Amino acid sequence: MSTGGLLGWLVLAALVPGAAHLRAGWRKTGLVLVSCYAALLLAALGVWLATDLGSLAGSLVDNSAMTAIIAGTAVLAVAWFALIVHSFVVLRPGRLPQGGQILAGTTAGLLAVLVVVPFGVLGNLAWTSQETLNEIFPEAPAEPAGPGSPAVARPVPEDPWAGRERVNILLLGGDADGHRPGVRTDSMNLASVDVRTGNTVLFSLPRNLEDVRFRPGTPMAQRFPDGFRLPPDPGGGRSDLLNSVWEYADAHPELFGGRQHQGPKVLMDTIGYTLGVKVDWYALVNMWGFARLVDAIGGITLTVEKDVVFGKYNEGLVKAGTRKLKGADAMWYARSRTNSDDYTRMRRQRCVLGALLTQADPATVLTRFNKIALATKELIKTDIPRSLLSDLVPLALKVKNAKVSSVQFVPPLISTGYPDWDKIRGITAKAIRDSTDPRPAVAATSSAGPAAEAGAAVTASPTPRKTPKKKATAAENDPVKGLTEGCGGAL
Known part of the structure; x- marks a missing residue:
């Protein structure tokens, strides 16, 4: 041979x-x-x-x-x-x-x-x-087996979706850092996913929502029966907006019988009560570590409609135009409030989420896997049980190829200073119905009560303060939008 x-x-x-x-x-x-x-x-x-x-x-x-x-x-x-x-x-x-x-x-x-x-x-x-x-991801949460008995792992059913139509996951962006204690959740989005089709509605709640109501009978409702209201801060700011609920609950364990770290649970229940749904789990993204994840996938391509200024002295600039942004620029594009309001920032955050969803393809994930894994470990905190991932991963793949729409509860749809809680729940229920129903949605909103709209027993909240009636705008008549709609050609 x-x-x-x-x-x-x-x-x-x-x-x-x-x-x-x-x-x-x-x-x-x-x-x-x-x-x-x-x-x-x-x-x-x-x-x-x-x-x-x-x-x-x-x-x-x-x-x-x-x-x-x-x-x-x-x-x-x-x-x-x-x-x-x-x-x-x-x-x-x-x-x-x-x-x-x-x-x-x-x-x-x-x-x-x-x-x-x-x-x-x-x-x-x-x-x-x-x-x-x-x-x-933590292990399945433990629950007491009885007086004097050790805690035992709560079993996860073989089919966690049995008898359920949707899964609701609260996606939060927090800005905890060394300059101040606690976590302020400046980005709050609830992803409601149809477990059969993967169709998803992303409900965005503004950080500055006032007079937040808590579910009756809870410690926070007993402390604030007429809504979340505190005296103004020494500097004139407010620490009683929706983005402060987590921080306030963590800072006052005496309200919960001395139990520590109740912030996530309280915020989940509060947002669930606000929307008229049950929140299953949450995932908190450290916004200061967000840039690492964007860099790990090689950046994201999107259109910056106009120059975005950032920094303590306005020294930073994300220039207008369509191009690939590195992590720092993508983070500031999503976070900056300089020369813009919270609602514009919420739209930019939605555009960044859409870009991540569409551009983090399997090939990119595989070729940059170690970098993505390292960035993710430093980025995310969640209560989703580790044992549930085998069911959530197939659901996430469905979402990738399904219809993803969004509802932003911002003016003129909702007044953040005088929220109409029944209207919020009615819009939520209708958006969920339209996402579940394969038939084309009719552009209309509902103002029915939460129990009738959401199909769940929700105790009515106190009557909101009255505001003068005005002619409905296009945003109010059709609040459900595509995830990247209005993103200036985000890719």
Whole structure:
């Protein structure tokens, strides 16, 4: 056998285990290797064809599945390395001329190392994913087993969507830093997802919503029966707006029998009561770490309609135009209130979310996976149970290809100083119905009570202060918009 022939069979053996053994006369060994390899490929193909892509992706994020992948890739890497070495031996390179032996031996060594690389990459992806997910997502919450008994893990049902039409996740942007205590949630969006179709409505609530009402019977409602109202701050600002609910609850554990860190739970319940829905989980994004995530995916391309100024002395500038923004510019485009109001900023935040949703494609995620994982660990805090990810991942894939619309509760639709709570709930209920119903939506809003609109028993809040009636605007007649509508051509 020539040097070229031996190398050719060696490469073929790397692709089809057993090929070199058959060529060398090791028929039984060769047939066993080829048969096992063919069976493995057929089994993988069968699983691929018989399993929904979303379900497959969901099963792969399960903790036990990731552990199996890590162990499996290690075993296969060693096996394939040994296969190349043994294939080289059975082809008897000693019969080649000295120059051919050196070339064949060097090539075989490089090939043996090369075949390990894909398994190493896959194993590293699985390990990094497992570490990241285990760090971000908590275990299933514990609940007491009885007086004097230790807490036990609350079981997650096999099908958490059984009997449910939607999942509601509160997406928050917080700005906690070293300059002040607590967390102010300056970005608050509730994603209501249809579990069957993935159709999603994103409800955006303004940070400066006043006189926030709390669910009757709760400690916050007992403390503020007429709405969230505190004396003005020494500097004239207010600490009783919607974005201060988390911080206030965390700072006053005495309202909750001494229990600490009640901010997330109180804010979830408050926003759920405001919209007339049940909030299932929350995810808090540290806005100061947001730039790292954008940089991790290589930036986002969107259209900046006009120059956005930022910084303590207005020294920063995100120039107008359509281009790829780095993390810092994307963050300030979403956050800056200089020369603009909160409602303009809410629209820009929605545009950034839309850009992330459309541009973080699988290829980008895979090629930049380690950077994204590192940025995500530093960015997100959530109460979504780790064991629920195998069901949430398929749902997220549905959302990626489904209809995503948005409702922003900003003037003139809603007065932030004199909120009409029943109107907010009516608009929420109608947007959810239109998202669920496959028929085209009719552009109209409802002012029915929360129980009638949301199909849930919600205690009516105190009557809002009256404001003069005025002619409905286009925004009030059709408050539901596409996620990137009005984003100036965001890509």
